Amino acid sequence: MDRSDFDLEYQNQSTESKIVASLERIAQAFRVLLWQESKDFSLSPIQVQILIFLLHHSEEKRKVSYLADEFNMTKATISDSIKTLEQKGLISKAYEPQDTRSFIIQLTKKGKEIAAKTSMFTKELHKPLDKLLPGDKERLLLSLMGIIRHLQAAGVITIQRMCATCVYYETSANKEKHFCRLLKQPLRTTDLRVDCPEHEMIT
Amino acid sequence: MDRSDFDLEYQNQSTESKIVASLERIAQAFRVLLWQESKDFSLSPIQVQILIFLLHHSEEKRKVSYLADEFNMTKATISDSIKTLEQKGLISKAYEPQDTRSFIIQLTKKGKEIAAKTSMFTKELHKPLDKLLPGDKERLLLSLMGIIRHLQAAGVITIQRMCATCVYYETSANKEKHFCRLLKQPLRTTDLRVDCPEHEMIT
DNA sequence: CCCTCATTGTTAGGATTACTAACTTTGTGG
DNA sequence: CCACAAAGTTAGTAATCCTAACAATGAGGG
Numbered sequence: 163m164d165r166s167d168f169d170l171e172y173q174n175q176s177t178e179s180k181i182v183a184s185l186e187r188i189a190q191a192f193r194v195l196l197w198q199e200s201k202d203f204s205l206s207p208i209q210v211q212i213l214i215f216l217l218h219h220s221e222e223k224r225k226v227s228y229l230a231d232e233f234n235m236t237k238a239t240i241s242d243s244i245k246t247l248e249q250k251g252l253i254s255k256a257y258e259p260q261d262t263r264s265f266i267i268q269l270t271k272k273g274k275e276i277a278a279k280t281s282m283f284t285k286e287l288h289k290p291l292d293k294l295l296p297g298d299k300e301r302l303l304l305s306l307m308g309i310i311r312h313l314q315a316a317g318v319i320t321i322q323r324m325c326a327t328c329v330y331y332e333t334s335a336n337k338e339k340h341f342c343r344l345l346k347q348p349l350r351t352t353d354l355r356v357d358c359p360e361h362e363m364i365t
Numbered sequence: 366m367d368r369s370d371f372d373l374e375y376q377n378q379s380t381e382s383k384i385v386a387s388l389e390r391i392a393q394a395f396r397v398l399l400w401q402e403s404k405d406f407s408l409s410p411i412q413v414q415i416l417i418f419l420l421h422h423s424e425e426k427r428k429v430s431y432l433a434d435e436f437n438m439t440k441a442t443i444s445d446s447i448k449t450l451e452q453k454g455l456i457s458k459a460y461e462p463q464d465t466r467s468f469i470i471q472l473t474k475k476g477k478e479i480a481a482k483t484s485m486f487t488k489e490l491h492k493p494l495d496k497l498l499p500g501d502k503e504r505l506l507l508s509l510m511g512i513i514r515h516l517q518a519a520g521v522i523t524i525q526r527m528c529a530t531c532v533y534y535e536t537s538a539n540k541e542k543h544f545c546r547l548l549k550q551p552l553r554t555t556d557l558r559v560d561c562p563e564h565e566m567i568t
Numbered sequence: 569c570c571c572t573c574a575t576t577g578t579t580a581g582g583a584t585t586a587c588t589a590a591c592t593t594t595g596t597g598g
Numbered sequence: 599c600c601a602c603a604a605a606g607t608t609a610g611t612a613a614t615c616c617t618a619a620c621a622a623t624g625a626g627g628g
Contacts, residue, residue, distance in 0.1 A: 177499075177503060178495070180560075181490075181502065181505055183560055187513050187525060188391075188512060189388075191521045192389060193392070193396075193437075225577095226577060227575080235615070235616090236616065237577065238579085238615080239614070239615050240577095241579090242615085246613095260624095261576080261623075261624070264577075264623095287385045287388065290516075291384055306388065308497070309391060309490065309493045310391065313394045316489050318489055319390065319394050319397070356378070356387055357378070357383075400615090411584085411585070428605085428606095430604085430605065430606080439586070439588080441586075443606095444605095445585085446584095447606095448607090464595070465593085465594065466605045466606065468606090
């Protein structure tokens with residue numbers, strides 16, 4: 163077989179490269195699952211993501227601009243999807259008196275039902291995790307959090323809400339102990355949050 | 366603040382849920398990085414992915430049908446992208462005498478150059494991995510491989526090329542030792558492959 | 569009280585993605 | 599040799615997601 167024209171180097175991959183390749187595969191799986199789910203409900207992928215997000219987050223985050231940052235898209239794209247979701251009767255706009263430019267996006271009853279059903283699309287991911295030892299799970303999570311923190315620092319991701327980037331978070335010199343100044347409590351490793359409602363980004 | 370209409374349950378997340386959420390964020394980062402890279406080269410995301418894949422894989426995998434399975438898309442979608450890449454002079458079609466229906470997709474010189482440059486788009490991911498301890502890296506990789514294996518078994522992902530799903534692979538009862546019947550060699554954990562050119566799927 | 573500037577969300581227009589369905593051509597197996 | 603499978607293409611469609619220009623409102627300073 164002729165192999166002269168593809169790099170042999172690639173086959174002697176470092177662990178890092180393999181991790182990146184694996185993450186890429188998993189990223190693809192997310193895309194596929196999302197596509198399937200959206201087809202089942204006659205929605206688009208982005209519409210499904212919005213519905214799920216709305217179900218789990220509080221008012222100040224349920225706005226067009228926030229969603230645009232959250233999903234790394236332009237306001238135009240989100241605005242379009244919101245219009246469609248409104249026409250389908252899955253969300254409604256709640257204008258606030260103090261700022262009439264903006265509105266809070268509310269899920270309707272029908273919207274909540276669908277969001278709850280589509281939220282299940284991550285269940286395929288849960289099964290293989292069950293088999294991991296608790297310690298392995300924690301280490302896996304910590305590694306992933308480290309990757310996210312770096313991606314945020316590099317400007318790839320604009321928004322996230324985990325302890326490592328929060329003003330209320332303190333850590334010991336060896337980074338093994340954690341403390342939340344808002345809760346006024348020490349945090350165990352398992353207490354560290356990925357999506358904290360009280361998160362305030364460090365500047 | 367009114368929180369009656371979003372679930373408090375969600376805030377007390379299990380480690381599993383946090384892992385899924387983290388993976389989702391990383392998946393998003395891949396999408397963003399891919400978009401940026403493609404804009405830089407005036408290509409579409411899928412075109413970039415195809416170029417990178419072609420750079421690293423051998424002839425029998427450089428066909429329209431294989432790419433369609435690889436990326437979980439229809440042949441029509443791939444066929445379209447290939448047409449565009451050919452017009453841009455980045456690939457060429459090499460018809461084989463034994464089957465004139467099919468052809469091998471070859472990268473042109475220009476195509477290889479661009480593929481090599483865009484391959485760098487994963488470098489953002491490498492930086493945070495450098496800081497992990499070697500042992501942590503291995504455990505991270507093993508965990509991710511476990512997830513991929515499950516996704517493949519569940520039919521979410523159709524193609525992958527890692528040891529765990531290969532006919533040549535053998536493992537000890539406690540799953541701590543590994544052996545490749547093709548190389549006729551034991552494999553260390555760091556030898557386990559994510560994208561092996563010799564991979565043959567177990568049936 | 570203005571004037572400027574920033575912010576919120578919308579619209580219009582366009583390239584790209586990615587699908588289904590129908591099709592052509594070629595290979596394969598009874 | 600005939601039916602069927604497989605490889606890739608085409609056409610048509612809906613959705614994604616962008617940029618750019620826009621209207622309306624809010625905020626701050628003189």
